[in-house]
Amino acid sequence: MRQACPTRQLFAVPPPLEHISRPDCPIAQEPRQLSNPLKDAVARWVAHGPDLFLSRGTVEILETELQPLMPAGTLLLVEDMLALARRYQQVSGVHELRFRLEKIDHDSCRRFHVDQVPLRMLCTYAGPGVQWRHASDQLIHKTPTGWLTLLKGRLYPGWGAAQAVLHRSPPLSGLKMPVTRLLLTLDHPDVCGMN
Structure with missing residues (x-):
């Protein structure tokens, strides 16, 4: 009997984002493809934007803070x-x-871990996406660029x-080639590093 290729499971898609509130759903993902104009905007940010933008506030406050930092075409x-x-x-x-929002060109957070947050959303706009695995399994899943990932952290109720x-x-x-990731992380406002 022919065995299934082990890499087929590397792009497993957990339930959609709305299912994250279920007790049996520690991760939710949403597949999406970045359009070519969005990829161009990402490349411009990687080339000309700040290495790190870190802030806390409402979406309106964040928009106001981001506007003066935007390179042309982003x-x-x-x-x-x-x-x-x-x-x-x-x-x-x-x-x-x-x-x-951070540019990453080195090994960052190499160890598998669970965050000290209630809920974290990740989106890798450039470079390879987040890798994840179930605590009970050693199979590593690789998230494609552009996908949304929502993870429950240790502070999530239950x-x-x-x-x-x-x-x-x-x-x-x-x-083989140098890569710069552009990673967006969205969290609860009181997570470590914001006080």
Whole structure:
């Protein structure tokens, strides 16, 4: 009998974002393809934008803070990120949020872990996406660029270690060509680093 290719499971799609409130759903993802104009805006940010933008506030405050930092041709990216911030507000129930946009060109967070947050949304706009696995399984899933990932952290009400999903940034040092990731992280406003 022929065995299935083990890499077929690397792009497993967990339930949609709205299912994250279910007790049996520690991760939710939404597949999406970045349009060519959005990819161009991402490339411009990677080339000319700040290495790190970190702030806390409402979507309106974040928009005001982002506007003077936008390189030419990146409005589409900023609009997309603010739309994701609004979705995070809806799913998490928070009015304010922590917004972190970072260029990453090194090995960052190489170890699989669970965050000390209630709920975290990740979107990798450039470079390889987040890697994740169930605590009970060693199979590593690789998230495609552009996909949305919503993860329950240790502070989520009713969180349990048995159903935990661990994640990490993909290691970049082993790649043949240098890569710069552009990662958006949306969190509860009171997470570590904002006080």
